[in-house]
Amino acid sequence: MPSYQDNKRGIIALTSGCALFTVNDTITKITALTYGIGEVLVIRGLICLVILGAALFAIQRTLIIHGALQNTVLLRAGLDGIANIAFVTALTKLRLADLMALNLMSPLIVTMLLAFFFKEQVGWRRWSAIGFGVAGMLLIVKPSPANFNEWALVALAGACCSATRDIVTRRIQPGTSTLAVTFVSMVATTAAGSLYGPLTGEEWKTLAPHFVGLLLLASVFLTAGSALAVAAFRGVDVSLVAPFRYSLLIWSGLSGYFVFGEISDRLSIAGTLMIVGSGLYALHRERVRQRDIASQTAVR
Numbered sequence: 001m002p003s004y005q006d007n008k009r010g011i012i013a014l015t016s017g018c019a020l021f022t023v024n025d026t027i028t029k030i031t032a033l034t035y036g037i038g039e040v041l042v043i044r045g046l047i048c049l050v051i052l053g054a055a056l057f058a059i060q061r062t063l064i065i066h067g068a069l070q071n072t073v074l075l076r077a078g079l080d081g082i083a084n085i086a087f088v089t090a091l092t093k094l095r096l097a098d099l100m101a102l103n104l105m106s107p108l109i110v111t112m113l114l115a116f117f118f119k120e121q122v123g124w125r126r127w128s129a130i131g132f133g134v135a136g137m138l139l140i141v142k143p144s145p146a147n148f149n150e151w152a153l154v155a156l157a158g159a160c161c162s163a164t165r166d167i168v169t170r171r172i173q174p175g176t177s178t179l180a181v182t183f184v185s186m187v188a189t190t191a192a193g194s195l196y197g198p199l200t201g202e203e204w205k206t207l208a209p210h211f212v213g214l215l216l217l218a219s220v221f222l223t224a225g226s227a228l229a230v231a232a233f234r235g236v237d238v239s240l241v242a243p244f245r246y247s248l249l250i251w252s253g254l255s256g257y258f259v260f261g262e263i264s265d266r267l268s269i270a271g272t273l274m275i276v277g278s279g280l281y282a283l284h285r286e287r288v289r290q291r292d293i294a295s296q297t298a299v300r
Helices: 004-032 037-060 070-089 098-101 106-117 124-141 150-170 180-199 211-233 237-259 266-299
Strands: none
Touching: 004 037, 004 180, 004 237, 037 070, 037 098, 037 180, 037 211, 070 150, 070 211, 070 266, 098 124, 098 150, 098 180, 098 237, 098 266, 106 124, 106 211, 124 150, 150 211, 150 266, 180 266
16 A cells, blocks of 8 residues: 555656646747747657657667557557647647646546446446536637637547547556657657648748757656656555646646736636546545445455
């Protein structure tokens, strides 16, 4: 059973990782508002691949990635590439805090997908939480003709891809290196960026040196954040640590306000609170379900 110190370490790692992700997203948005989305993804991806490749070689003393050609690893990588394209596209069009709120719909989407396609038992309480979260999402999307935000749908599509990716991740063979899976996914994201530019008619320009420096910094934060996010869930009580992923909303809200001067409207703030509330309650119900399963197994 995880100790207090284990859980404390996980919470610190996750909140720190979320802060680093927000720095990466902020820098990516600054750059993507000036240069093409595909170009930004390619350059950032290449830098991340160099960092990940160096880490792989330092740990394994080889760049040969065992298990990288599993169908599940390749499928996960493809979904990750699409999710990143959708995310960065929406990043240039939406307020940072609103985008994070929509992206945090993915745990609820995972639950729905597991219920529909894998016949996992989902009780009425978790369905209620999902419905509450969807209602919150609608407050951000604003599906009325006067206020409809089509870019919010792009963000939601990215969240759906992220949710599907997370389900596929569960089916990757246990012995496969996390670093290797991350490397393959980054290859797919970089490739997706290289295709996105020509398909959308982007004009790629030579990046000014300070933007190259910014993307280098973003890549370091993205890689470090990913490592912290993985470390956060190792040897801890997941149901206790997982809610701290919502610290993303705090970091993104602060960044959006101080860097871009963004202030969410009242409906969006209400929708965000509903998504957070529904996510936290769904996590609570999952913890109760796992406890009940454990107690029934013990009785048998």
